Amino acid sequence: MPRALIPGVDAEAATVFGRNLVGERLHAYLADESVAQPTSGNEALSPRESEVAGLVADGxxxxxxxxxxxxxxxxxxxxxxxxxxxxxxxxxxxxxTWITDRDGTPP
Structure with a gap:
């Protein structure tokens, strides 16, 4: 998506996010086709990110x-x-804590 079509705050967040993707992290990001463009705030996680977050919550x-x-x-x-x-x-x-708040159950 062209930068001009992205709202100001979201464009800045996407730019900062993209600049921090290098090497292995860039490859991992590109390999995860379900990941949406980053935006500011509390956006939804991809299915894989939700899975990883759940495993973090499990300790x-x-x-x-x-x-x-x-x-x-x-x-x-x-x-x-x-x-x-x-x-x-x-x-x-x-x-x-975010997982617990979202799901309503302790990890």
Missing amino acids: LTHREIAHRLHTSVRTVDAHLDRIRSKLDVRSGVQIA
């Missing part, structure tokens, strides 16, 4: 999540970067 480590999903730790890290960006949170505890 799994990045390595355990990678093993469970048959992927690399770097790919899990890329998913978590996008989750934190989309939810505007900084920690796994905040992700778990």
Whole structure:
């Protein structure tokens, strides 16, 4: 989508997000076809991001999540970067809290 068609705040968020994607994280992002364009605020997570967030809420480590999903730790890290960006949170505890609030049940 051309930048001119994206609202100002969303365009800036998308630009910052894109500039931070390099190397393995860029490849992981491109491999996940279900990921929508980033926007500011509390946008919906992709199905894979919801799965990763749920596993974080269950208390799994990045390595355990990678093993469970048959992927690399770097790919899990890329998913978590996008989750934190989309939810505007900084920690796994905040992700778990968001999951609990969304689902209405403790992780």
